[in-house]
Amino acid sequence: MKVELLSPAGNMEKLKAAINFGADAIYLSGKDFGLRASADNFTIEEMHEAFSFLHSKGKKGYVTVNIYARNYDFNELGSYLDQLKEVSPDALIVSDPGVFKFIRDRKIDIPIHISTQANITNYMAVKFWQQLGAERIVLARELSREEIRFIAENVKCELEVFVHGAMCISHSGRCVLSNYFNKKDSNRGECTHPCRWKYHLMEETRPGEYLPVFEDERGTYIYNSKDLCLIEHVGELIDMGVKSLKIEGRMKSSMYTAVVTGVYRQAIDTALKGEFKVDEKWIRLLNTVSNRTYTKGFYADEADENSINYKTSSYVRGSDFLGVVTSCEDGRLNFHCKGKINIGDELQILTPDMDEFVFKVDEIYDINVEKVEFTKPNYDYFFNFDIKIPENSIIRRIL
Known part of the structure; x- marks a missing residue:
């Protein structure tokens, strides 16, 4: 099928x-x-x-x-x-x-x-x-x-x-927490994700006295x-x-x-x-x-x-997205930068076929073929690279 x-x-x-x-x-x-x-x-x-x-x-x-x-x-x-x-x-x-x-x-x-x-x-x-x-x-x-x-x-x-x-x-x-807290309707695409917030209790006869809720030593993330x-x-x-x-x-x-x-x-x-x-x-x-x-x-x-993730409401991140390969020919790997890359960084390239290549950055060149010490997001650069890398491959830093 x-x-x-x-x-x-x-x-x-x-x-x-x-x-x-x-x-x-x-x-x-x-x-x-x-x-x-x-x-x-x-x-x-x-x-x-x-x-x-x-x-x-x-x-x-x-x-x-x-x-x-x-x-x-x-x-x-x-x-x-x-x-x-x-x-x-x-x-x-x-x-x-x-x-x-x-x-x-x-x-x-x-x-x-x-x-x-x-x-x-x-x-x-x-x-x-x-x-x-x-x-x-x-x-x-x-x-x-x-x-x-x-x-x-x-x-x-x-x-x-x-x-x-x-x-x-x-x-x-079909949640209405966002409606209640922020007047943003999750069923109309406006969810503000209150399920990821930390919560405390308040006893009604003690207004203003907030009681921490502890499921363990980290507090609680009940939603x-x-x-x-x-x-x-x-x-x-x-x-x-x-x-x-x-x-x-x-x-x-x-x-x-x-x-x-x-x-x-x-x-x-x-x-x-x-x-x-x-x-x-x-x-x-x-x-x-x-x-x-x-x-x-x-x-x-x-x-x-x-x-339920009780440790944190934040994302766990295992890598930084640094660039996308635009072409690779004649020993030159051209890429569009998405994050800062420094000389000496050890990076990974992941191809659309899910092949992985790890390399160390020895030199970086801008589009004027001038050496630079680091990249800036949203600009184009290239490395000298011996391996033929497919277009659209991802450049990233594993954390």
């Missing part, structure tokens, strides 16, 4: 990183009606560029229109959908039944996928949406492997499952979920008949997108050969990108205290 690797794209740079490192499809949002308002996202003009690039590579792209709409949203949604028709996305990702009906009533001939925000946790809900015309269902993250298997055995609709990335403490992301990682279960999910394996992270860096996509690409390809076995290299590489440590969550019945 052909299985799809679906990666996030918060902007054009991240989209290209996903495709270069092996994604079959990406999902993105316009400036409105998606659930990641803090991501760069795409203007209509940028979407035209994005889908032209994707379709030229034989890849697919899906546009999120998955807010929970208010009455006034429909005033602008119609014109936005008309613009999307010209972009020709391969599907729209929707969660609100009202938005679904609005799209259908306008006779917009774009396939619809039902978002994980719709909280689909059973096979009858899948059949309900399929009967209405949905072509794919993104299952809720709260499902176990047995529940996913049962659904897959009892429906004919395409199923999509999140396999990697951040998880919301609330049911499939602070670890990140999902199902790399060990890729083969199992494919065998169940899951059509699409999805990576979370439209707000993560292009290095994050590249590395995680590349790892899951190798895992899927290995599984499709009937030889699935977890490579320790995959685990090591996943630990080099930002994460809150990993859990298998509900999938493997780990959705308990073991799925």
Whole structure:
């Protein structure tokens, strides 16, 4: 069975990183009606560029229109959908039944996928949406492997499952903490992540006296979920008949997108050969990108205290993103700089085939072939390099 690797794209740079490192499809949002308002996202003009690039590579792209709409949203949604028709996305990702009906009533001939925000946790809900015309269902993250298997055995609709990335403490992301604390609606893409904050108790007869909550000597992070990682279960999910394996992270860096996509690409390809076995290299590489440590969550019945990160609400970072290779020929490795590099630094190059090269920086040249002692972000430079390195490879510092 052909299985799809679906990666996030918060902007054009991240989209290209996903495709270069092996994604079959990406999902993105316009400036409105998606659930990641803090991501760069795409203007209509940028979407035209994005889908032209994707379709030229034989890849697919899906546009999120998955807010929970208010009455006034429909005033602008119609014109936005008309613009999307010209972009020709391969599907729209929707969660609100009202938005679904609005799209259908306008006779917009774009396939619809039902978002994980719709909280689909059973096979009858899948059949309900399929009967209405949905072509794919993104299952809720709260499902176990047995529940996913049962659904897959009892429906004919395409199923999509999140396999990697951040998880919301609330049911499939339908949280109102952000609304309460900051008047920012997480169901409209404005989440301020109060689940990552530290909390104290206040006893109502002692206003202003804040009592620290200690689960252990570090305090408490009662809402602070670890990140999902199902790399060990890729083969199992494919065998169940899951059509699409999805990576979370439209707000993560292009290095994050590249590395995680590349790892899951190798895992899927290995599984499709009937030889699935977890490579320790995959685990090591996943630990080099930002994460809150990993859990298998509900999938493997780990959705308990073991799925909460009690140490810190900050990301663990195993590497610094320093550049992208733009070309490599005649012993000259050209790159676009993303972070400061100094003479003497020991760096790693990670190629789209997930080959790793470690080297020490002896000399750095700018585009005028002048030696420099260090680089500055967003400028172009080159190293002298004996090995032929593929374009779009990642340059980084392992921490």
